[in-house]
Amino acid sequence: MKKVRTRFAPSPTGYMHIGNLRTALYGYLFAKKEGGEFILRLEDTDSKRYVGGAVQIIYDTLKDAGIVYDEGPDIGGPCGPYIQSERAQIYMEYARKLVGLGGAYYCFCDRERLESLKDENGVGRYDKHCLHLSKQEVEEKLAAGVPYVIRQNVPEEGSGSYEDMVYGKVTVDFKDIEDGILIKSDGLPTYNFANVVDDHLMGITHVIRGSEYLSSTPKYNLMYDAFGWERPVYIHLPPIMKNAHEKLSKRNGDASYQDLVEKGYIKEAIVNYIALLGWSPKDNREKMTLGELEESFSLAGINKSPAIFDEPTLRWLSGEYIKEMSEEEFAARARAFLQKSKAYGKYDEEKLLKILKTRVEILGEIPEKIDFLEEYGPFPEALYYNKKMKSDAEIAKAVLPAAKEALSSLQTFENGAIYATLCGLAGEKGMKNGQVLWCVRIALTGRENTPGGASEMAELLGKERSLARISSAMAALGV
């Protein structure tokens, strides 16, 4: 059996969209699963759409996501070059060959004539006018330097079918396919031609791409057949949607891979999540590493219908990855986000990270979760009130002075000791632990909710700061 070869062929027009990344991921996963090779090819034949820096983004994103290709522009390989703009002569050579085979022909029609073929709605098809030019006429025009394109010669009758691995049998009548342009007047090929030539020359066995090519695939097959080449296996993927009506796109500020990483989503979770968008493993597992995905990927699990990108689900998954990370790993990844916080450098980093770990799903939440530590100031007395804790400002007036005294005599100012001390105090005063703890925590932070209890907050703040804050809270209460 022939070795499986798949490819990811993006065009460098800007960002790495989530949909693009998923296509790349599936191509990679399928190749790895089958023990084959995965190739990266850049489709930059439309110079008008080229965006500087886009190529680097593609390399960086794939690398960052862990999708490694066996051959590509930057690493070479036996089928190079892997950038279409550097393969212009190859396409021209094959286009001429196809003309000789009767599968294509030169066309000299100018834009004006082409326009005239369209009706009031702008729809109309090429009439094969130049197909009927004599060989001599063609030679003359070519020699005279008349601008030309090379068009595919699609039969006027019959139909083309193929078996898509996810959609099943797809049939399109040839009468519904126009004689598309294969080589543009600038001498470069269109996607319609380049993908066929390259996929064949690069030995691609399985073409994995978006479903937008579902209905144009028969015309590519016409070319494979005309050349006498073996047709690849086709695997078309449904689109990833932003909502029920729009595809996910960079326009509208929809998230790209880079954006998600910058927001602090764990990248393994991003890869994991997009793998699940349109595919599910036989055992329905949810959380899977890239390695596990390589193991269990199968075409049978690919869905046919569009999937809506759901950020909350990605969030959850990202949180799952964080929870099972080691402290060190979390620290390393969180550092950059920690530095964005006002509290950075002012508290024990290790303790900070510890309380953050179960309270954060994406790293970007870190600053907002701890900024409050530096925002201590006057707060409403009403915060002391908590029905369940049975506490209020009056209780606080009784608790705070005693708490201050008890804490100030503590030698080791750490969580366990603080907790024990405060609870002991509650016992002495015949109060519920919660009454003391709640009041102290409020005095310490001035916040209704904090990422940790009174004792944890006190330890984090340190003895000096804790006592100072309790004093200030007491002053505010007039005691």
Added chain:
RNA sequence: GGCCUCAUGGUCAAGCGGUUAAGACGUCGCCCUCUCACGGCGAAAACCGGGGUUCGAGUCCCCGUGGGGCUACCA
């Protein structure tokens, strides 16, 4: 408009002729608990509509409806 294609809870998604129609996210409730979060338990929530085929249809066929795609010298 023509052609291709899709259709299970709000979202992802099992199911592939006979099930009380999984599971996950989200939502809500309860428990745990020094608040929040974590964790545990539980609840609400779906087969687009109409015809067939069949003893029996979410599963097969047809039509309709709705969505997406293609119809470029873009990919």
